[in-house]
Amino acid sequence: MIQFVxxxxxxxxGAVGVEHVNLEIxxxxxxxxxxxxxxxxxxxxxxxxxxxxxxxxTVLYDNVDLQTFSSSELTSxxxxxxxxxxxxxxxxxxxxxxxxxFAMEAAGKSDEEIISDVPHVLQLVDLQDRMYHFPSxxxxxEKQRLAIARAIINQPEILIADEPTGNLDSANTxxxxxxxxxxxxxxxxxxxxTHDRQxxxxxxxxxxxxxxxxxxxxxxxxxxxx
Amino acid sequence: MFWVTLKRVMKSGWVNxxxxxxxxxxxxxxxxxxxxxxxxxxxxxxxxxxMIISLEDKVDIAVYxxxxxxxxxxxxxxxxxxxxxxxxxxxxVSADEEVLAFRDRHADDYLTLQALDELGGNPFGGxxxxxxxxxxxxxxxxxxxxxxxxxxxxxxxxxERINFAQNKxxxxxxxxxxxxxxxxxxxxxxxxxxISIIIMYTTVRLTIYxxxxxxxxMRLVGASSSYVRGPFVFEGMLYGAFAWLITMLMFLxxxxxxxxxxxxxxxxxxxxxYVSHLFSIGSIVLLIGLTLGAISSxxxxxxxxxx
Numbered sequence: 001m002i003q004f005v006x007x008x009x010x011x012x013x014g015a016v017g018v019e020h021v022n023l024e025i026x027x028x029x030x031x032x033x034x035x036x037x038x039x040x041x042x043x044x045x046x047x048x049x050x051x052x053x054x055x056x057x058t059v060l061y062d063n064v065d066l067q068t069f070s071s072s073e074l075t076s077x078x079x080x081x082x083x084x085x086x087x088x089x090x091x092x093x094x095x096x097x098x099x100x101x102f103a104m105e106a107a108g109k110s111d112e113e114i115i116s117d118v119p120h121v122l123q124l125v126d127l128q129d130r131m132y133h134f135p136s137x138x139x140x141x142e143k144q145r146l147a148i149a150r151a152i153i154n155q156p157e158i159l160i161a162d163e164p165t166g167n168l169d170s171a172n173t174x175x176x177x178x179x180x181x182x183x184x185x186x187x188x189x190x191x192x193x194t195h196d197r198q199x200x201x202x203x204x205x206x207x208x209x210x211x212x213x214x215x216x217x218x219x220x221x222x223x224x225x226x
Numbered sequence: 227m228f229w230v231t232l233k234r235v236m237k238s239g240w241v242n243x244x245x246x247x248x249x250x251x252x253x254x255x256x257x258x259x260x261x262x263x264x265x266x267x268x269x270x271x272x273x274x275x276x277m278i279i280s281l282e283d284k285v286d287i288a289v290y291x292x293x294x295x296x297x298x299x300x301x302x303x304x305x306x307x308x309x310x311x312x313x314x315x316x317x318x319v320s321a322d323e324e325v326l327a328f329r330d331r332h333a334d335d336y337l338t339l340q341a342l343d344e345l346g347g348n349p350f351g352g353x354x355x356x357x358x359x360x361x362x363x364x365x366x367x368x369x370x371x372x373x374x375x376x377x378x379x380x381x382x383x384x385x386e387r388i389n390f391a392q393n394k395x396x397x398x399x400x401x402x403x404x405x406x407x408x409x410x411x412x413x414x415x416x417x418x419x420x421i422s423i424i425i426m427y428t429t430v431r432l433t434i435y436x437x438x439x440x441x442x443x444m445r446l447v448g449a450s451s452s453y454v455r456g457p458f459v460f461e462g463m464l465y466g467a468f469a470w471l472i473t474m475l476m477f478l479x480x481x482x483x484x485x486x487x488x489x490x491x492x493x494x495x496x497x498x499x500y501v502s503h504l505f506s507i508g509s510i511v512l513l514i515g516l517t518l519g520a521i522s523s524x525x526x527x528x529x530x531x532x533x
Binding site: 049051071072075076078079081083089090091092093102103105106107108110111150154 | 227230234242245246437439440442443444445446447448449450451453
């Protein structure tokens with residue numbers, strides 16, 4: 001589904017993000033990227049959503065080089081990708097309902113679909129009572145659950161969760177992991193980055209270890225449904 | 227789908243406008259200042275034009291004819307002058323009208339009237355007053371009558387004097403004054419318009435700068451550039467619309483007060499002018515407000531869309 005072919009990234013300030021990375025992520029896989037801060041995990045996930053482009057090498061999505069995508073093709077690609085960030089990146093000026101509705105509107109969904117699906121997904125992440133709350137009125141765990149709800153509302157092909165538990169306590173961490181497992185069970189490819197060993201142990205998935213921008217370990221399991 | 231998207235964009239823009247009352251108020255205030263400057267410049271230019279027209283109207287060339295000049299010859303000259311493209315109007319005052327006007331002017335001056343009566347007959351010749359389309363054209367009209375032209379030669383017997391030489395200095399000064407006022411007015415309009423547009427653009431840019439992270443997130447959840455930008459553009463248009471409303475209402479008392487306090491210095495009633503031109507000024511200022519708001523937002527949002 002996604003292939004990194006000899007991918008390197010050097011930032012304008014000379015810092016190396018990733019170096020000679022070769023990796024293949026298969027459809028339906030749950031892949032956990034682990035490594036210390038600055039190992040290049042986030043940079044690697046940013047290549048998938050084309051938020052960053054590699055300085056060298058190619059990133060293929062369904063065998064098509066992402067760098068050849070036009071702006072409108074990138075927009076379409078991003079509708080197939082759900083992203084959850086450590087810092088949530090919710091739309092602060094919109095309510096929980098509107099945050100999710102926005103993602104659906106952006107994907108061209110009808111008003112009827114939005115009215116029927118948004119309450120349903122909010123119920124799924126146990127936020128039905130917070131529908132009209134703004135992100136500033138939600139706790140860290142609630143914000144992350146809202147971010148997950150937004151990421152999955154358009155039934156993406158792949159869900160990228162970049163340190164989704166980084167700002168959460170253990171109870172909320174367990175809940176987020178549970179939700180991610182459920183999403184993967186339904187057939188969505190999940191790429192999770194973490195530097196938390198507890199999180200890694202909680203998910204019996206394929207683990208790719210990164211250090212200083214390089215892949216130093218990969219216990220590949222072709223398609224692992226947990 | 228287009229109408230659904232348009233409805234969503236407008237709704238989102240309106241919601242943003244309502245939810246950030248402080249930012250919206252500041253932007254509307256700055257836009258109001260911009261539109262006020264533009265409206266004031268409209269009125270300033272209207273006053274200037276009216277003053278120039280009234281000054282120009284006070285200038286003419288008077289050609290005085292000899293007492294025995296035949297009326298047919300004077301009328302023939304009037305006819306010839308009327309056909310000159312630079313000439314706006316030619317007014318003929320007959321000898322009889324001249325003497326009546328003189329008697330009117332000196333109705334209380336018994337001695338002068340007695341002297342006129344003692345002269346017997348009409349000591350006045352007829353005259354024509356020529357107005358040019360532009361005050362800069364008097365010189366060429368006068369040279370046609372005074373110089374070596376065919377018209378001058380044909381009429382030299384009947385023309386007693388032309389008052390252009392006496393008025394020349396006044397006309398020249400007036401010309402340079404009008405020219406200066408036009409250029410100065412144009413330059414002031416241009417400079418103030420540019421300054422206010424820059425201030426407005428900067429304000430809108432600041433409001434969008436505050437939303438730069440949201441713009442990035444919107445792009446990452448799959449919104450197209452135009453869908454992200456749309457609500458900002460509509461919000462910019464709302465700043466323009468509200469500022470327009472405030473400006474239009476504000477200028478009613480402003481023009482009233484200006485007319486009352488310095489109305490005698492300017493040759494038009496600004497309040498009446500504003501009220502009678504409310505539709506045309508309002509339409510232009512609304513168009514400027516909406517366009518400036520939309521373009522400022524469009525350009526400001528563009529910076530943060532490259533995600």
